[in-house]
Amino acid sequence: MAPGYYTPALMKPAPFDYHQARSVSEAVAHLGEYGYEAKVLAGGQSLVPAMNFRLARPAVLVDINPLDELDYLDEDGDTLRIGAMVRHVTFEQPVTKGPTGRLLAMAAHHVGHLPIRIRGTFGGSLAHADPAAEWCVIALLLDAELSTRSLSGGRDIPAAGFFQTVFTTALEPEELLVEARLPKLSQHTRVGFQQFSRRAGDFALTMAAVALESDDGRVGNARIALGGVSDRPLRAPEAEQALEGQVATEESFRAAAEIAALEIDAIGDIHGSADYRRDLVRALTRRALEQAIAA
Amino acid sequence: MIPWIGQPLPRFEDPPLLTGEGRFVADLTGDASFLRFVRSPVAHGRIVSIEAHEGITAFTGADLREVRPIRPLLHRPDFHPIEQPVLASGKVRFVGEAVAVVVAGTPEEAEDAAEQVFVDIEPEDRVISAPDALRPGAPAVHDHLEGNVVVDARFETERVDEVFAGAAAVVEFDLRSRRQNALPLEARGSVASYDPRSGRTTLTASVQSPHVVRTVLADLLGMPESDLRVVVPDVGGAFGQKFCLAPEDVVTAWVARRLRTTVSWVEDRRENLMSSFHSRDHHYRVRGAFDADARLLAVDADLLCNIGAYSCYPVTCGVEPLMALAEFPGPYDFGAYRVRSRGVTTNTCPMAPYRGVSRPVITLAMERLMDLAAVRFGIEPAEIRRRNLVSEFPYTSATGLVYDEGSYVESLDRAVEVIGLEDFRERQLSARSEGRYLGVGFSVFSERTGYGTSAFAARSMDVTPGYETVDLAMDPSGNVEARLGASPHGQGLETTLAQLIGDELGVAPARVRIVHGDTDRTPYGWGTFASRSLVIAGGAARLASGRLAAKLAGIAAAELEAAPEDIVIRAGRATVAGTDAGIEVAELARLAYHSSHRLAAGMDPGLTATATYDPDGTFSNACHAAMVEVDPETGGVRVDRFVVVEDAGRLINPMIVDGQLHGGVTQGIAGALYEEIRYDEEGNILTTSLMDFLPPTLAEVPTFEVHHLETISEATITGAKGLGEGGTIGAPAAVINAVADALRPFGVEITEMPATPSRLRRLVSESERIPA
Incomplete structure (x- = not known):
């Protein structure tokens, strides 16, 4: 068995190929190769049920769970940088002082149930673009900027232009969402x-x-x-x-x-x-x- | 702990289930091949062709031509039978109907293979709702059945029109209950295994009535019953959905015989929501006539039940409309009653009984009638009930049902006291001034339980259930085995029957093993449904133990040189009353087998006894009280408090009774506020996941407060009454009445359940548009 390649086991979804990415560049390479046929597997809390119902039938899954490089929170001046693989549960306690952290914590408690919050990711939620997802609403409220990577480089997309319709974003099939940048609210914002x-x-x-x-x-x-x-x-x-x-x-x-x-x-x-x-x-x-x- | 009856003994069933040792169908597939059903995506249409991709093992209705269609029957002129082929043949009649089956090595391969079967169906006009199915020119779901009416039953006492004409007040309303799925945690499934050596086929299935399943399988497959064995392992909930025959089980048995191998079918949740049985899709029109003292004089009801595409075996699709007709009067004393109750076929998933069957809806209807009349007369809902509840026994209802002793008024009074009604009314008023809307709702009902052959015969059923038999044996070591035709699957009967038998035979319940769920090991019986098993199988167990105890007493009398009537069997010992002389029961057991030469002349060796019990039935009763808060801006409802005052006669095991009520009330709250199967106009089912069909979770139900009354009637030999369905029967009316009470300042009328947030909000917003 080639490293990073897993022989598809029998399972409820329609058959698919599975690639475990060991780096962002490897994930991006897979996406470049498979394009529309591929789906990124982050927390899998929406994708996997959809696949089990065979409503989603990607030919290829690119699993980015091993990418610790996307699991970070950084405060960069007035900006909170959130790596795509940060799990929902992280936000239950304020991750930054002031109203931004409070707002994220308020929203976090409404994200599914605890097992979902432990597994699901901030970036996965944005990329999935369920119109009722808390993080999508927060990203829009805070005028977040979303960064992508692809074989051709990467780009920054404002939240206002990111969410297009149900489960559809400005992401191109070969693009990976890697970071959300949230401009922090002023300290006296309520x-x-x-x-x-x-x-x-x-x-x-x-x-x-x-x-x-x-x-x-x-x-x-x-x-x-x-x-x-x-x-x-x-x-x-x-x-x-x-x-x-x-x-x-x-x-x-x-x-x-x-x-x-x-x-x-x-x-x-x-x-x-x-x-x-x-x-x-x-x-x-x-x-x-x-x-x-x-x- | 003697007597064992009345003790909250921990359930013998629980340790294996709680430690992962339970064995359900899906645990028992062994090296079986797997089936996957190909299901119709079209609500109504003619099958043009079915083609399987090369290399796929698939069977269609044409392959199963030799299998007889399911044809449930009532012998009454107002019933028109309809047939269901076990795989659709010629036509499909609902989305999700099985049209073909594939066989593969694993469930996953079977699911992949099923996608390689191409079904061409020419769609025809379809009809989804019962009122639409009645319209002139509506598409016929079954060609021979004009007007789509399968059962059209009427009943009328004398003087109905006269009473209405002379009434001081007539209350009139429409009521709609939306379609539910019983939603057992474990969906349906079976393993069928053909044994070439014996030629027998064993069906291991998640069902409620193994003997009936064996009979109908033999009938449909055209084979001797002795060539079939039906085994029921642990069952992860059934609630009626597994009482009626699953056509898929017949196909599974057929494939096993055809391929001379072992095959398994394990339903997934989507299939269960789409293709297993639904229930309670009803439209009612109700009128009640009252005198000037708010006494109910007459009821006139038009009841319409959507029975789906086919009729369920063995009870038929008459089960909902005919129960609604007969039991509509509930706990209220009135004489004049007119009812028309129809079962109408549509292009939707078939109906089967679900915990409570029609009674959650008819109870809601009667309880709404009481509350609406209370508002009209300006009296408390509790007061109008007090004036109208049955209070003298035996009571004969307008439809001729005889109610044994109950505590209808007492249960209501206790509930009023427990919730502190007067204080609540004060809190309700002050909350309103803060813009908060609290409500209380009552539901008083009778629950017909433990009814035997006579009751089912009154419905003119071709297959007439009723009795139960228990075969009892004490082995030489003094341990007891009881073999039942009943088929408990969560009701705790292994514990409660052991308590009953233990008291009778003087042995600890832990020494009584209950054997059920295997047609090779148990006497013919009807299974577990209709709140019957503790009453009927319990009665048979009591009778059989009495016979066995008499034999033990006879043996003891001979050994102790006393008269048999002087022998007392208690705590593992047979003693001569009033003396110290005695002998261990275990010693008597050994003697009965190993020293039979010492038995009295004419006495057979061994210790066995058989008894059958077949009572007419008994009515348990209860009052439920719900307290809710409604948010008029969102339509959201929170159930703050739920009180049950239950009277199920003698409690064999109060803990199990409470458990039944907790689960039942939760399912009742589900019906009142949450669960709803939806179809679109094309007949596509829209609720095929638990994101759309919404059982309440622990977060949505309050802590339950259960209080017991124990009215012992002569109707059952154990004094116990059934109560398996009561929680589900009473809760919807209590909750809906509470919601209506909370929203009374808005002057809105709730005519539909579930009372979802969007429906409640619509009512409130419509009332806001009307200037006060």
Whole structure:
């Protein structure tokens, strides 16, 4: 058996070839070779179930779990650098002082169940791009920048342009997501995170993440990101704009939440209609704002 | 611990299960080849061709032509039989119906091979919901069956219209219960092994009634029953889904015989959600007439049950509509009753009984009726129930069912006391002023259990279940073996029957081995379903032990030179009452086999006894009370507290009773708030994973508070009543009533379960649009 190559054992998914990458460059080489036929296996918490249902049928899996070089957290001035292989559970305790670490911890507790958090990865979640994934919403809220590597080099993609539609990102088939860079929130930023799911640990029907400043009782730098409502995570720019300079009151929050509910392009599924999603946006956005200001 | 009856003895079943020593079908495949079923992706259509890729071993309906179709029967004029081929032949009638089967060396290869079978189906118009199936011109699911109605039963007492015309108040509402899957942790499966030496085939299967499965297999395959053995190993939950015949089990047995080998079928979760039995897809229209004192005078109900594409064997698809018709009145005393109950076939997965069968829905209907009337009359829900509950026994219901002694009012009063209703109403009011919505809901119900042949015969079933037999033997060492036709699979019967037998024979339960789940080792019986086994198999065990005890007493009397009626058997010893003279039971056992020359003239050697018990049935009863908080902005419901006041007669093992209630109530909460099988308009099933079909987890259910009343009736010889289904029957109504109570300020009417967040939110938002 060639090193790094594993004879496919019998298993529930449709047959596939498996490569265990020993370095980022080796992973990138595999992706360059197989392109669309390949899928990257990180934590596997979404990919493997999809393969077991035979909904996902990649011909080749490139396993990047051995890549310790992608398992890091670095603070680089005002930027938090997160290696793609950092597991969700890492964020349950704040990884950085201040609101950014607090917000990540708030969101982390909503990611699946503990076994999922132990295995699943930050980068895997972004690359999978489930519209109801917490990290996608956080990345959008914080205007994260996402770095890729490929045989032809690499590039940086802003979160706003990264998430395209359900399970679809700006990543090219030969690109590997290697790092997310989160510009840290100012120390006096207040944050809130609210979500509603059918059961504990389920993907949220809707979630709202907010960040705002209100040093003098007036709102500044308001940000609102929403998940689970559309085919991708969304910002609510009109609602953010409406909050700007407003006194932080129940009324102004209510008004902003109303704007958010109306401005988003909501999608329904078997767990709730588009109208219901809008109702959730209205409630959760207001609650997240209240949570932020109360903290 | 004497008597053993009433002791919370730890279950004998648990140590192996908890230490990984349990053996389920998938543990017993040995060197079997594996089957994988190729299933229809089309809801309704004509099969044009089925072609397997070269080198794949596949069988289709054409290969199984010799196998008779499943044809469950009721002998009544309002029932129209429909047939199901074990593999679709000619037509497919639901998405997920098995159209072919492949054989391969491993389950994984079989799954790969199944993808290499190409099925060409010409789609036809399909019909998915019961109301649609009734519309004129609706597609016929079965060609010969006009209007898609399989059973159309009516019942009417005298004076119904007259009573409605004279009523002080008429309460009228629609109710819909969405489709569920019983969701056993272990899905279905079997191993079939052909033995060329004996010519026999052994089916090791995860089922609830091994003898019935053997009979129907022999019937369908056209072979002597003696050439078949059915074995049931550990079963990881069944809840009714494994009571009715799985067509796949027939195919598995057929392939084993055809290939003269061992083959196995182990269903995966997606198949289970798509193709195993569903339940409780009902539409009701209910009217109730009340007098000025809020006394219920009459009920008029139109009940529609979607039975799916085929009828289930042996109980038939009449099981839901006919139970709903007969048991709809529940615990309430009223005389005038009119009902029409229909079972309608559609292009969806077939129905089978699921824990509680129709009763979770009919209980919800009666309990909504009570709550709606209470609001109309401006009285407490508890008060209107008190005025209407049955309180004198025996009570004969409008449909002629006879209720033995129960504690309907007492269970309600106890529940009211336990939850502190008055305090709750105060808390509810003050919470409302803070924008929080709390609610309490009650559910009082009767649970018909332990019913034998007479009850099933009243349904005119072609296959009429009912009795149970126990073969009992004490071996020369004084240990006891009881062989049952019942087939426990989680109910703890190995423990409770040992307690019953132990008391009767004066031996410790640990010395009583219960043998079940093997047609070669057990007397013919009907298996375990319908909250019957402790009552019926327990009654048979009691009778058989009584006979065996009489023989022991006879032997002891001869040895001790006393009269048999003076012998007392207790704690392993037979003594002459009022004296110290005695002899060990074990010594008597040895004597019965090894010194039979000392037995009285005419007495046979050995210690065996057989008894059959076949009671008419007994009604247990309970009151459930749920306390919830509803978030009107999200529609989310949290169940804060759940109280059960249960009366199941004499408790043989209270711990097992509590366990039954915990599991049952959880499944009831599942039905009330979470679980729902969904189809799209094309008949594609949308809920084929546990991300979409949502059983509640520990995080979604509260700690249960169980209280017991023990009303002993003459209806059973042990004093025990069944309660296996009660948790599931009562909980939905308690939860839905609590949600309705919480949302009362919004003036909304809950007409559907599960009451999902999106449905509740829609109700609230619609009410918000109407200016108060």
